[in-house]
Every structure is written in C-alpha cells, then in structure tokens.
Amino acid sequence: IAIRHYRGAQTRLWAAFNPAAPTHRTGVDQFAQPTTTTKWSRFVPLLSSMVGNSTGILLGFTRHNALSSAVLLDLPGTARRNRSPCLVCSGALGYGKSYAAKRITRAEIQRGAQAFIVDPGTEWDTALADVANKAVIDMAGQQFSCDPLRTFPAADAGGYWLDYLVPMMGLDPRSTGVRRLRTLLAPEARHRLGITSTAALMTYLAGLHAPA
16 A cells, blocks of 8 residues: 655645644644643643642642642631541652651641540651650550550449440440350459459450350
C-alpha cells in the first residue's frame, strides 16, 4: 500500500484535522488563542486555590500556583463553623504525615489544649519530651494500669470489666459463659477467690478443669 500526494496538496491542512497530530507540526498553534492554561496559569491567580482556614496555625504552603499561599489550620474554631474538628493525614511513607501531626499537636498544646495520644511505639514520647505536665502510660509497664479490676472500687469493678471486655471479645451477654463470669466477678466472689486483677482472673480460669 502506497500513499502519495500530488503537488500543491495541503498536507499540513490535512494533518490539522487529525486529532493526534502535534499542533507545532501542523501549524494550528499559531491560530490558537492564548489561554490561561498555556500562558498565564503559573502567574495569574485566576483559579481559586483557597486551602485551609482564614486564621490558625501555619500548616504549610499550597503549590497550586506560583503564589504559594499559606495554608492555615484552625481546629478549635471548627465548632463555631458548625463543623467536626477531625483531620486525617494520608500519604505514602516518608511524605511527612507524622511530622505534620506532631506540629499540629504541639501547636494546640501551646494554645492550651489537651492531647490524648495512642502511640504503638515511643516516637511521640520523644517528640513531646519538653512538654510539661504529661503522663506516659506504658501498657507493658508496671507504673500504670487500665485494668478495670484494679482501677475501680470493688463494688463496681466487675460490672465495668464486663461492660468493657465482653463486647470486645464478641461474647453474647446472655450466654452461659458470661453469666458464670458475672458470678465470678461479684464483689463477694472476687474477695473469696482472691481475684484482684484480670491476670488473677485468667490464672483462676486456667486452673479450672472440665468435668470428667
């Protein structure tokens, strides 16, 4: 198959009507109007790039255009704006999620806010080492405990333990096993059996033998 054209054929005009033809080869670009996309988008703020709040802490700068406007964050003011003060930091590894979260937390603490942080490691303890009046609760340590059988009065500890752990274990509160647990965690039974903690309860249950 051979394709040929005669003298005087408008090859560039023919190419201009092909959608995939490059405009600089067909000459179409010289007839195009200068648009904000190709000429002025990096220098003229014709597009809205409002990110964040009008007041608050400095979170960063937007790169939507060449103006690099500041991004402010006002979490305490979200209630006045009828919004939920919830912020999610998402991104790939090493993109600064943890750094941004620590900056926001430190700024809010300096403004008088309280922070409750669940940290699987110790990075937050290191990041907020200079913050006064803080408590680091190490669940694997022995200084603090969140065991309901230890932290609440004896008359209420069993009920709080059941309310907290039975749903977490996915047990039916009307089942026979939960009824037996409720009997074991009664104040009189706990005192008689020496069940003063969850560890003691597990030790007692492990020592039980199924009937022959």
